[in-house]
Amino acid sequence: MTPRERVSRGRAEAEKARRKVILRLEGISKSFGSVVAVNNVSFEIYENEKIALVGDNGAGKSTLIKIISGNFPPDRGEVYLDGRRVSFKSPVDARKSGIETVYQDLSVCNNLDSIANLFIGRELTHRILGLPILRGKEMEDTTNEVLQKVGISMPSVRDRMEYLSGGQRQAVALGRFVAWGKRLVLLDEPTAALGVRETKQVLTLVESTAREKTSILLISHNLLQVFEVVDRIVVLRHGEVVGVREKNTTTPDEIVSMITGAIFIQDRKRDAPAKKRR
Amino acid sequence: MTNRLLPIRMVTGAETVLAGPRQIQLKRVARMLLDNIVWLILALCLLIFSLSISGFFSYENYVNILYQSVFIAILGIAEAFVLISGNMDLSVESVAACTAIISVWLCASSPYASGLLLNTWAGLGIVLLIGAGIGAFNAFFVLRLKVDSFLVTLSTYIVVKGLAVLITGGMGMNGLPAAFRLVDTAKVLNIPLMVFLMILLYLFFSFLLRRTRFGRHVYIIGGNKTAAYNFGISVNRVLLGVFVLSGVISAITGWFMAARTNGATASMATGFLFEVLAAVVIGGVSLSGGMGSLVGVFAGALILSTIHSALNITAASPFLTEVMRGLLILVAVVLDALRRMFR
Numbered sequence: 001m002t003p004r005e006r007v008s009r010g011r012a013e014a015e016k017a018r019r020k021v022i023l024r025l026e027g028i029s030k031s032f033g034s035v036v037a038v039n040n041v042s043f044e045i046y047e048n049e050k051i052a053l054v055g056d057n058g059a060g061k062s063t064l065i066k067i068i069s070g071n072f073p074p075d076r077g078e079v080y081l082d083g084r085r086v087s088f089k090s091p092v093d094a095r096k097s098g099i100e101t102v103y104q105d106l107s108v109c110n111n112l113d114s115i116a117n118l119f120i121g122r123e124l125t126h127r128i129l130g131l132p133i134l135r136g137k138e139m140e141d142t143t144n145e146v147l148q149k150v151g152i153s154m155p156s157v158r159d160r161m162e163y164l165s166g167g168q169r170q171a172v173a174l175g176r177f178v179a180w181g182k183r184l185v186l187l188d189e190p191t192a193a194l195g196v197r198e199t200k201q202v203l204t205l206v207e208s209t210a211r212e213k214t215s216i217l218l219i220s221h222n223l224l225q226v227f228e229v230v231d232r233i234v235v236l237r238h239g240e241v242v243g244v245r246e247k248n249t250t251t252p253d254e255i256v257s258m259i260t261g262a263i264f265i266q267d268r269k270r271d272a273p274a275k276k277r278r
Numbered sequence: 279m280t281n282r283l284l285p286i287r288m289v290t291g292a293e294t295v296l297a298g299p300r301q302i303q304l305k306r307v308a309r310m311l312l313d314n315i316v317w318l319i320l321a322l323c324l325l326i327f328s329l330s331i332s333g334f335f336s337y338e339n340y341v342n343i344l345y346q347s348v349f350i351a352i353l354g355i356a357e358a359f360v361l362i363s364g365n366m367d368l369s370v371e372s373v374a375a376c377t378a379i380i381s382v383w384l385c386a387s388s389p390y391a392s393g394l395l396l397n398t399w400a401g402l403g404i405v406l407l408i409g410a411g412i413g414a415f416n417a418f419f420v421l422r423l424k425v426d427s428f429l430v431t432l433s434t435y436i437v438v439k440g441l442a443v444l445i446t447g448g449m450g451m452n453g454l455p456a457a458f459r460l461v462d463t464a465k466v467l468n469i470p471l472m473v474f475l476m477i478l479l480y481l482f483f484s485f486l487l488r489r490t491r492f493g494r495h496v497y498i499i500g501g502n503k504t505a506a507y508n509f510g511i512s513v514n515r516v517l518l519g520v521f522v523l524s525g526v527i528s529a530i531t532g533w534f535m536a537a538r539t540n541g542a543t544a545s546m547a548t549g550f551l552f553e554v555l556a557a558v559v560i561g562g563v564s565l566s567g568g569m570g571s572l573v574g575v576f577a578g579a580l581i582l583s584t585i586h587s588a589l590n591i592t593a594a595s596p597f598l599t600e601v602m603r604g605l606l607i608l609v610a611v612v613l614d615a616l617r618r619m620f621r
Binding site: 071092101110121122 | 486491
């Protein structure tokens with residue numbers, strides 16, 4: 001690290017101190033049997049910030065994101081949302097607090113239309129004789145609105161998902177966080193199944209959403225993508241945080257070195273990126 | 279399961295642009311055709327039989343086709359719910375037979391019956407509860423012990439029928455009270471009441487499946503169980519509901535069967551299971567879950583009874599009927615595969 005970089009990093013830290021913390025993790029640990037998946041992880045996410053979580057396979061990214069999204073509780077450690085300690089019992093709890101997750105496999109139902117997919121688990125209903133009846137028209141209108149915001153055109157929101165392209169499907173999955181992700185959006189490899197054009201659209205969407213007050217935590221294997229989108233990068237290795245870097249003060253090479261654990265070995269640095277990039 | 283749902287090809291935006299509106303329109307028409315092909319088959323069957331078989335085209339015969347489709351059609355509702363939710367229920371036939379036998383045993387005056395001579399409504403109440411109980415029993419093994427629904431319901435299929443026969447000693451019984459038989463004996467325009475009740479059941483359950491949150495959740499669970507869980511749908515509660523519903527609907531069928539035969543025999547409903555599965559799959563319900571509609575199932579049941587009627591009128595050999603049954607199931611499965619291929 002050059003002295004100049006060190007100075008600019010210091011300045012960034014000072015700036016951070018003035019910003020509001022949305023989510024803070026403190027000493028999070030989680031084991032599965034004898035395997036330690038996440039060990040004593042602490043970091044925070046600021047309001048309106050885009051942050052990436054990177055690491056090799058098995059570094060603990062998915063475990064961490066599942067803890068934040070309420071899929072399971074940590075063994076040790078605390079999660080604070082807006083300064084309040086939270087312990088989510090289920091993904092629903094997390095969602096109610098404004099944490100929306102976009103899953104790796106898109107979590108769409110290909111057998112249903114965009115409307116059903118956007119409103120999955122939060123269907124609008126009114127009760128007639130105690131029976132929750134769907135409010136179809138209302139949900140259709142909202143879907144059209146949301147998808148327009150996402151910026152992807154579709155022949156009809158009533159088409160089943162299986163007839164849509166990968167990008168259109170992803171647009172619906174992302175539409176959920178546009179519509180409901182109030183505080184924090186967790187993106188777990190959101191572009192893994194997408195082509196170049198769709199990936200671009202998704203990233204643009206991520207950018208514009210972050211501008212609208214929502215913080216974003218992105219998990220991605222694609223460092224180019226990470227550098228294109230986020231402000232800060234948290235690197236995990238063997239379940240531990242090996243470093244947090246500002247995008248402006250680091251390079252993909254440095255991040256790769258941190259991921260692979262080769263940070264101090266200069267001559268390996270050159271070969272590593274080829275291995276990590278897809 | 280989830281992996282299969284991932285897009286296999288890398289679909290780029292350019293492709294979507296290249297496929298012009300005309301092509302998209304054509305594709306949509308083809309899809310609609312495949313989804314509703316059951317109505318085309320039904321229309322073709324009716325047309326061909328009406329023109330080629332003397333005595334087929336008459337009011338009486340058409341009413342008869344409806345009347346003969348009642349059991350398969352109603353059991354089809356039960357099976358459709360379970361299949362759409364991504365499970366399988368092989369016990370519908372047995373539950374219908376068992377509830378028919380027990381209701382007769384409770385209510386009939388036959389010397390082989392229980393001698394309780396229960397009031398019709400009390401008897402029906404009990405068998406509906408039995409149906410619900412068997413559904414809950416299936417659900418327990420599927421949801422709590424995570425046994426495959428095919429295997430669980432295969433064993434209930436055998437056990438339930440055996441139990442009913444065990445209770446009653448396997449004797450044929452008759453002599454039901456008039457109120458019990460009303461669904462069969464009361465007629466409007468010479469159409470038995472149970473036909474109208476069947477249509478009512480279809481209207482109600484179609485509404486439940488298409489327009490309520492419960493129905494929506496059934497589709498979601500059948501399409502992507504992981505997503506359903508991730509988005510906070512109480513998967514177990516919905517599936518318990520589906521299995522209980524299946525049991526209750528099967529019990530209603532049992533009541534109708536007992537009313538029509540004015541009694542019960544040990545061999546009741548034998549072979550219904552495969553006809554129900556054929557009707558449901560021809561009707562467009564996917565064996566892999568998440569797809570299908572009740573209106574299609576109804577058409578599927580009508581196709582089966584249309585073909586039965588044609589074979590009856592032409593006095594075809596009963597073995598030919600067997601062959602036709604088998605072929606129909608094959609047709610149903612091929613249709614299912616075609617639909618999947620076309621996606």
